[in-house]
Amino acid sequence: MKNIERKLHKIDATDQAIGRMASEIAILLRGKNKPEYEPYLDHGDMVEVSNIDKVKFTGRKFEQKNYFSFTGYVGGLKTRKMSEVFSKNPGEVLHRAVKQMLPPTRLRNDMMKRLVIK
Secondary structure, three states: OOOOOOOEEEEEOOOOEHHHHHHHHHHHHHOOOOOOOOOOOOOOOEEEEEOHHHOEOOOOHHHHOEEEEEOOOOOOEEEEEHHHHHHHOHHHHHHHHHHHHOOOOOOHHHHHHOEEEO
């Protein structure tokens, strides 16, 4: 088996739109920017994001977008606004956006471990 060489990409989130940045990060984590890319192998790089609290939101997403989670019980659908999630943990918004842009396969958890949000 060939040894995988992983680079570290540092991204400054200041005044960048969250979705555009998340799609760029997903490409780097998946390894689609490399010539040896294969969808069933994990050849992605490490990504470090800084200044996540200075990210830019377009439109009225910040007040209107909702995140849902389900407890598994009847009537257990929890709803939180993006502004609430961002005020508690700004990195969680980017983490959710990147995770939803990666394919739901066994490789996704290993790819997400290489995303460092500061």
